[in-house]
Amino acid sequence: MRFPQIPVILIVGWMAGCSGLSSTKPVEVLDERPGVTFGALKEPIELLPGTQNAVLILGKRTSFAYLGPVEWNRSGALSYGLWVHVAPGNDRQAADIQAPAAVTLILDDGPLPLSPTTAPALGHPPYRPVASWGQTAYFGLTVEALKRMAASRKLELDVRGADSSTIAFAPTVDTHTVLTQYMQDRGITAD
Secondary structure, eight states, X not given: XXXXXXXXXXXXXXXXXXXXXXXXXXXXXXXXXXXXXXXXXSSOEEEEEOTTTOOOOTTOOOXXXXXXXXXXXXXXXXXXXXXXXXXXXXXXXXXXXXXXXXXXXXXXXXXXXXXXXXXXXXXXXXXXXXXXXXXXXXXXXOHHHHHHHHHOSOEEEEEEBTTSOEEEEEESSOHHHXXXXXXXXXXXXXX
C-alpha cells in the first residue's frame, strides 16, 4: 500500500519548519494585575567573555552575561528597555551594573552608553535571571537605540569590572538577525 505523496510532503515540511524555530523568537505576555503587556524574546541573548577576557583555568567558572530587549505597553503607551544579567565567575568580578556608565553597548557605529531604568512591577518578568549570584538590571532604550542595535553587525556588551577594567562580552548568536526579527514582530519599522 502506498501513502499519498502530498500528505507525506506536507508532514515533512511541517516538521522541518517546527525544528527551525528559534529559541530567540519574540513572545508577548499580558500581565493582568498592572494591565501591562510586554514583548520580549523567548530566551535572552547569551554573551560570553571576549577572547581578550577569557581565562581558561581548569575548574574555574568564567563570567557570562545575557541581554534581551523589552517592549512595555501600558494601554497603548509604549516604552522600551534592555534587560541585562551579568553573572561573574572566578575569573573577573563586575562592578555594580546599575552605577552610572557601568554598562555600554559597542555597535558598528560606536558606543551606546546605557542608563538604568525602573521596569514596571510585573507578576511575571520578561526574562528570568540565569544565575542566582548574578546582577540584573533594566536599561532605558529609545526606538532609535533599538534600531541602531538591530542594524549593527557588531554588538559587544562592555561592563565595568570591580577593578575598574572593562569586561567585554560577545554574543553567541547573530544579534543582527535576532533583533531585526524582534523589531519586525513588534511592528517597529526601520524608517
